[in-house]
């Protein structure tokens with residue numbers, strides 16, 4: 001019997017913290033580097049070495065907790081999670097078990113039907129990253145450079161109901177972590193990783209169904225796709241009377257499907273126990289308050305301010321504040337040109353378009369907010385037309401040159417000379433008698449065509465509003 005199902009999704013996100021050094025030793029956390037050069041006896045787990053907790057890691061975890069509305073655990077400790085795998089030289093990982101630093105928080109997302117939904121956060125805890133296996137034709141090698149890089153694991157409650165909500169949650173979480181600058185959240189370098197748990201249950205049923213865990217998604221879009229695939233796989237199995245296995249599955253981007261990796265371990269398989277080499281950690285209110293007062297304006301608050309201060313629409317304000325650097329760029333640009341609407345149009349239009357096309361991140365682009373502001377001022381003052389401005393901007397984006405330099409170099413200054421434009425208009429009118437006749441017969445659309453011809457004849461330099469006016473004047477005389 002087919003029935004209607006509800007999807008239940010929970011996410012576990014691992015974010016590498018952007019501290020300079022590792023969680024329990026002074027080794028660098030820098031990405032890459034020659035294999036096995038960012039390690040020492042502590043992160044290699046050599047006998048006799050002892051870990052020492054990096055204070056910054058705790059501060060970053062507290063900041064992440066405060067930014068996601070969590071309560072902070074005042075007395076906390078670390079625990080050993082025991083497992084054998086070559087990328088884990090100690091054969092255990094130091095993580096947290098019953099006492100995560102942050103608990104019971106939430107993040108708000110805006111669903112596609114415009115509703116605000118709270119996604120509960122069960123816990124945020126600190127732990128160390130594992131090394132990396134390198135598979136080569138001659139054998140498998142291990143690189144311990146990443147071993148001991150600090151992570152926070154952010155675990156949601158089973159509050160997510162659709163693959164789309166999962167993606168929206170991830171986008172929001174990434175934005176928050178970038179705002180508070182605790183992680184660079186680069187999925188392509190593995191500094192943000194997401195595992196998803198998914199199950200289905202008949203609508204109205206309280207009890208959860210058997211869940212599968214999906215790993216190996218390397219983008220938020222892939223998470224959404226993988227969950228969509230899993231949801232349909234569960235429903236199909238259920239409808240056929242089959243059994244859903246509790247297992248870990250791998251997302252395969254090339255076939256757009258999930259594949260069984262292993263049956264899921266249970267928590268007791270890890271034989272957690274308190275880490276004997278580290279002391280209990282006490283976090284006092286004074287420390288929490290200090291971290292709280294240093295938190296920047298969060299994306300939601302900034303979005304509301306942008307709507308009010310710059311009269312932006314919800315959608316525009318949401319895009320402009322989704323990325324901290326983009327929001328800073330926008331505000332600096334407004335500061336320069338004093339035209340919030342024009343700045344928003346340029347950033348959201350040409351700039352994001354060219355960034356997408358060239359796959360460039362905001363921090364890598366050559367255009368400065370001051371230069372974009374200058375460009376907008378050139379349009380406002382009538383020095384260049386909007387059409388020319390797009391060409392100038394494309395060159396600014398390409399070369400990083402200032403708009404003034406480009407305009408001067410290429411002689412793109414708009415022509416506001418009435419006599420010059422009038423000459424062009426008269427020439428265009430004489431060359432297009434059919435259009436003139438059409439206009440006389442009431443077909444106003446031909447005016448647009450004639451303005452276009454004037455712009456073309458003047459190589460885009462004629463002031464468009466002057467061209468429009470002069471054209472109409474000349475037509476009325478005919």
Ligand SMILES: [Zn+2]
Nearest residue numbers: 025027040043
């Ligand atoms: Zn080390």
